[in-house]
């Protein structure tokens with residue numbers, strides 16, 4: 001059975017895209033066929049795996065509005081065998097506006113990937129930093145949500161809104177949706193603050209916090225500018241090890 005996991009938090013810059021790219025790459029490296037879908041008009045996951053946005057003419061947007069099948073838009077990753085990408089570009093913003101009035105507008109992504117879903121063991125969805133129609137589409141298509149929490153003071157702020165949204169999606173759009181886990185990112189084990197955030201997260205989400213914590217790691221920050229998952233850029237870095245360990249926990 002294909003597992004579809006969406007990476008969501010409406011807070012910006014918490015490590016959603018870094019997690020989407022490197023978790024997808026780590027799962028693919030464990031010989032599981034994996035698809036990474038970039039659901040964010042910022043398209044950081046697309047550029048982060050080395051796809052030149054100017055060199056492609058079909059993106060997720062064109063699929064969602066019915067111009068192409070998913071199989072026509074897919075791109076194979078050059079570095080990691082078994083990893084495919086459904087790329088995006090800034091035009092994806094248009095989807096939000098154009099679909100504003102359509103019925104079932106939250107189910108379009110689920111419908112769109114239904115014919116390729118079974119080709120994969122895992123599908124990872126990178127969400128934008130908002131609780132917009134795109135995020136609702138991702139949550140409706142997904143089996144579970146990973147919530148990355150940056151290990152800093154305001155980490156838990158805004159979580160109430162996110163949990164409320166997940167509840168609403170469960171109630172009306174996707175009753176089976178689960179929280180896969182809370183992931184601490186940019187964790188610095190030398191600071192008290194990081195440990196405090198971890199403690200608070202554990203208090204609120206008893207038993208739901210991943211054992212793996214993603215450390216703050218310069219290599220993880222550098223990899224996207226080379227268009228590579230961490231395993232192709234710095235395979236022995238602490239960042240690479242942590243995402244492999246997360247993949248193990250999930251698989």
Ligand SMILES: Nc1ncnc2c1ncn2[C@@H]1O[C@H](COP(=O)(O)OP(=O)(O)OP(=O)(O)O)[C@@H](O)[C@H]1O
Pocket residue numbers: 011012013014015016017018019040042044127128129185186187214215216217218220221222224239
């Ligand atoms: N563990 C880490 N160590 C060091 N830098 C990191 C780490 N995780 C993410 N970063 C860097 O922090 C920034 C934000 O990360 P990322 O883009 O993954 O967050 P995001 O939640 O996807 O952001 P947005 O909300 O804009 O989509 C990026 O520059 C990224 O390279």
Ligand SMILES: [Mg+2]
Pocket residue numbers: 016017018040044127128
């Ligand atoms: Mg992002």
